[in-house]
Amino acid sequence: MVAPEHYRPRLLERAWRRALKVKKNCLVRVQYRVTDEEGHEIDASDPDFPLEFVCGRGDVIAGLERSLIGLEPGASKQFTVPPEDAYGVRQxxxxxxxxxxxxxxxxxxxxxxxxxxxxxxxxxxxxxxxxxxxxxxxxxFNHPLAGQSLRYEVTVLEVTDDYVDGKV
Known part of the structure; x- marks a missing residue:
């Protein structure tokens, strides 16, 4: 079965968006939940306002960025970020x-x-x-989360390619 002519651009757009993967300079939108090592929730995104950041710019902790590289929209992942890749070790x-x-x-x-x-x-x-x-x-003066490993549950909602200074 072939999609009607007026649906084809939307179908191609959806397929193209699904094919994108998180990489440097991509605008990424995710839903997330982060807990400490005991499972106590530290933070979570609002379902109506997902976290949005440009990968590789340092807007979020390094361990979160690195763990999302290569994921496609719709992908979910659970991972632990050690203190060195989160808010640092306690000093x-x-x-x-x-x-x-x-x-x-x-x-x-x-x-x-x-x-x-x-x-x-x-x-x-x-x-x-x-x-x-x-x-x-x-x-x-240590960050409140310094010295803690952080457990993330993340779902990638959207990836926009080649994001540079507010322009796609």
Whole structure:
């Protein structure tokens, strides 16, 4: 059976889109769920708003990008990303001592509390209060997910070829 003439362009378009595979400079749309090693959900895409990124640009963690290379639209994959390919290994050198006098006197500090501020170069820096001492605070500047392996469940929804600076 042959498709009617007016359906052929759509059928060819669908076949072409299915033939595309994730590679560098492709715009990729995925649904995903990520959990920690114990299975606790860390994040998931909204069904109405899938994650969209350009592969190879560093918009997402390296381990996610690498694991999707070669997949076609409709493909699903489960994989684990080690800390080195996610948010890095924990670095004790990123635990710093901050003077207690640098915080407002009325501010009640609690271990685990998170703060952000603008660094000298204008970048937003975040840290977690690790320990409170009478004259100082131990602040942990590691990413909250540093040192953790992340388990991903991903479905590739769409791949658009040769995406460059917002143009396909």
């Amino acid at each position: 004790e050198s990123l635990v710093k001592t901050l003077p207690r006098a640098g915080f407002p006197a009325h501010l009640e500090l609690v271990e685990g509390q998170r703060f952000s501020y603008r660094g000298e170069k204008g970048a937003e820096l975040m840290y977690k209060v690790k320990e409170i001492r009478p004259d100082c605070i131990l602040a942990d």
